[in-house]
Amino acid sequence: MKKVKHGAGIKGFNEKDGLDPDVSLVYVNRGKAYLEQGQYDMALRDFGEAIRLYPGNSLNYCLRGETHLKKGQHDMAIRDFGEAIRLDPTDSVAYVNRGKAYLEQEKNDMAIKDFASAIELDPDAPVAYDNRGEAYLKQEKYDMAIMDFAEAVGLAPGVALACVNRGETHLEQGQYENAITDFTEAIGFAPDDALAYANRGRAYRRLGQNDLASKDFEQALILRPGLDMAREELREIRGN
Secondary structure, three states: OOOOOOOOOEOOOOHHHOOOHHHHHHHHHHHHHHHHOOOHHHHHHHHHHHHHHOOOEHHHHHHHHHHHHHOOOHHHHHHHHHHHHHHOOOOHHHHHHHHHHHHHOOOHHHHHHHHHHHHHHOOOOHHHHHHHHHHHHHOOOHHHHHHHHHHHHHHOOOOHHHHHHHHHHHHHOOOHHHHHHHHHHHHHHOOOOHHHHHHHHHHHHHOOOHHHHHHHHHHHHHHOOOOHHHHHHHHHHHOO
């Protein structure tokens, strides 16, 4: 199936409506800069103005939705992604992002439905498989989660997150050796991933290999001193 580009659905410019895509692009580009800088309120203002000037552009709604998602405003994000999908039903990224918002709200069935739509539109997008795997993991559908994480890893070798997610699934299943393999692979791709070290430490600990576990927890805390899970596990090993 043909891949879909994000924001491909732009309705034709109608001069009598006073819509100006060129002017709206100025706001879009500045909004993107604000978004990258974490200045979300400023980004929202610019994306809102871009939508006012050119409401037929699905990308404008997607960008505002992404900003709402960053701010934890999930309902607003869902509305914007929904409008983007209405304008361009072939935008796989809009489905992925709306699915992420549903996932944050623990609406896992709705998230899975959106990720499935994204996969149907773009079967080679690892992010859709990875996020659907997270939804399955929350539902304790471990076998389905493993399949999706494996697909994500296969589509994007070298992406640590999919390896970490698959490792967490193996950890939940009590498959500690498989979990260690996944976390070790993730660390190879991203040596500064504190969560990969911490989770590998959990797997080592459950196998009774406390020395290796302690080393991983210590490394995790070096990388992320505020990682309470690693600190608590290490405290329990040391008995203090």
